[in-house]
Amino acid sequence: MRKRMASAAFCLALLAGSKAEAPLPSDECEALGSLNCSLSLRQLRASAPSCVALGCHGSYVRGRSCQCTAQCDRHGNCCPDYKQYCLMADIPPETELQLQKVDAFLEEQPRQSFLRHGGLLQTFGSSLGGGNCGDLCTLPEHCPEFGSSKRCRFDVYDNAVAAIYLTKRGKIESARKILDAFLHLLYPPLKIPHVTFGRRDGLPSGRWLTLIGSSYTDSEVKPGIYWGKNVVDGGVDTGNNAWVGLALAQFAAETGESCYLVAAQDILTALKKGADCDDKLLGYMAKLRPYPANYRSTEHNIDVFALAKILGDEDAMNRARVFVQEMFGHNERYPKSFAMGTDGAVPCDTSTMKTAIPADAQFWALLAGVENTKERQVSALEDSLQSVEDGGMLTTDEDLIGRANRSAGRVRGLRFTNWGNGAQWENTASAMMAMSMFQQKYGVDALQGVELEDEIKGIRRSMLRILDTYGSIPASILGGNKQAWKKNEHAREFPGGSDTGIGWTYYRYPHVAANAWLGLALLHQPVEGGPVHQHANPYAVPLKPLPQVEKSLKCLPRKR
Structure with a gap:
């Protein structure tokens, strides 16, 4: 298997130096997007590559x-589709109005206020109502958890995606507020036993670092604290921390502020130190101290791959x-x-996790470029893009509740997994990006x-109707509350939101991740059916080069 995993870099080296006429091996050829894998190296050099490939x-x-480098325009050797595919797109007026709704939702979301210049956004907005079925439909007003815990969650992953969207949107100071909250949680003033990484672990900053838990409240929490009333979920999740690193690196490229880049490098270094596996599967375990878990997640490793790719760490890239x-x-x-991944009975377990197939693993693998074999991309998408009746993830929901006498009507989206019920709009928006990218590369x-083109259009129009109806994107449009969900009766009028099929559900609350992903999707393809622009892909190497690292680490919290 490993022989088939030669990197694109290896293939490019062959292109640069070989005079052989042997056909390209299938994986190297596919990695470069060639449509004819019987082409010789010399023939491929003579052909006209494209930035899509x-x-x-x-x-x-x-x-x-021709080239697709950041300097190709200056040197006059860009591929013909460079400007279309790689540069920032002009946003048409109708798309700009839609993006402004996303902007307004994120700007108005409650934010942690204990930090002087930053804070995470609350994951869910106020309830959009659960329907008219009495005790099975009443949703807590402020957020899903408020009815039981009297607190709302501020999730790290949602905020990382929001920070990337805000960066790509040019709202730098709004993104900085989120990233500075991450930095507060990453860098304690002193060593904390059993949870810190430091200079001896090879951290580029030379500082003490504590990786971030999954979710917090609006109240103050200090770095390295993973329990207590102000921590909703203290699990140190490999994927969440990789997303934080992605947000920091994208911001550093956009602003030229290398301090944020060093923080991204610190995160990747800590993940490599604390979660790597050396068996035949390689990759990284899903959770680190203080609550380690032995299983490995496909999605988490996609996240690590993308971060390593942006930072130029080939070892971490290849492992993931x-x-x-x-x-x-x-x-x-x-x-x-x-x-979904492996079991976790022992460290770096190699046995299969016998559970559902997650949507994110199928579509994010394509967005990140971690699997370049066309046959596998086609297989994963064909399997996912079957209707729910055929075991796929495509589903149609009806908005029976609406808002202010308006309804989004019947809408098309994707389930969270192939065991789930109802469209989950965060996954739907990110899947739409992957589908559009696939279509541009391989055709309709x-x-x-x-019917790939029709499905992309149907999903896009559905999400825009939802945005127009609610002024934001909820996690689900299906009514019902936790009690309704526990009944596990998907045919009910209000079944308890969109069931993931793997142990939790999403209710009718505006959702930071769903809005941020839709914003990225609209930047990625500003015009329905038009070209896609890689700069808006959160997994892609940034449009601007990463800055040179300077000695100044002024963005990091002060040492004691």
Whole structure:
């Protein structure tokens, strides 16, 4: 298996230096997006590559007929589709109005206030109502958890995606407020036994670092604290921390502020130190101290791969890539898709997690470029983009409740997993991005039995109707509350939101991650059916080069 995982860098080296006429091996050819894998190296050099196939802002490759580097415009050697695919797009007026709604929602979301210049956003907005079924429909006003705990959650992942959207949108100071809250949680003034990483672990900053828990409240919490009333979920999640690193790196590239880049490098260094596996699957375990877990997640390793790619860490890239690629067909029940991950009975367990197929693993693998084999991309998408009746993830919901005498009507979206019920709009928006990218690369007819162009348009129009109805995107449009969800009666009029199928559900509350992903999707493809622009892909190498690291670490909290 590992022989088939040669990187694009290896292939580019062959292109630069070889005079052989041998055909390209299938994986190297596919990684470069060639449509004919019988092409020789010399023939491929003579052909006209495209940035859709090659990606944006990698390294200059001698001998290539055109380039997609950040400097190609200055040197006059850009591929024909460079401006269309790699540069910031002009936003048409109707899309700008939609983006302004996303902006307004994020700006108005409650924010932690204990920090002087920053704070995380509350994950969910106020209830949109659960319907008219009495005790099975009443939702707490402030947030889903408020009825039982009297507190709302401020999730790290949602805030990382929001920070990336705000950065791409040019709202730098709004993004900075989120990132500075992350920095507060990452850097304690002193060493904290058993949870800190430091200089001896190779951290570029030379500072003490505590990785971030999954979710907090609006009240003050100090770095390295993973329990107590102000921590909603203290689990140190590999994927969440990789997303924080992605947000920091994207911000550093956009602003040129290298201090934020050093923080991203610190996070990747800590993940490599604390979660790596050395068996045949490689990759990284899902959770670190103080509550480690032995299982490995496909989605988490996609996140680590993308962070490592942006930071130029080939070892971490390859470790994460091997694991993700090995997860294709790893769940024998679903051999055409990427499995959720492995079990965790022992550290770096290699046995299959026998559970549902998650939407994010299928679509994010494509967005991140971790699996470049066309056949696998096609297989995962064809399997996912079947209707719910055929075991796929595409579903149609009806907005029976609406808001202010308005309804989004019947809407098209994707389930959280193939065991779930109802569209979950965060996953739907990110899937739409992957589908659009796939269509631009391979065409509308690349999937058998899937009307790809129609599905993309249907999802986009559905989400925009929801945005127009509510002024934001809820996690779900299905009514019902936790008591309704526990009944597990999906045919009910108000079934308890959109069930993930793996132990929790999403209710009718405006959702930070769903709004941020829709914002990214609109930046990614500003015009329905138009070209996609990689700069808005949160997993992509940034449009601007990463800054040179300076000695100044002024963005980090002060040492004691």
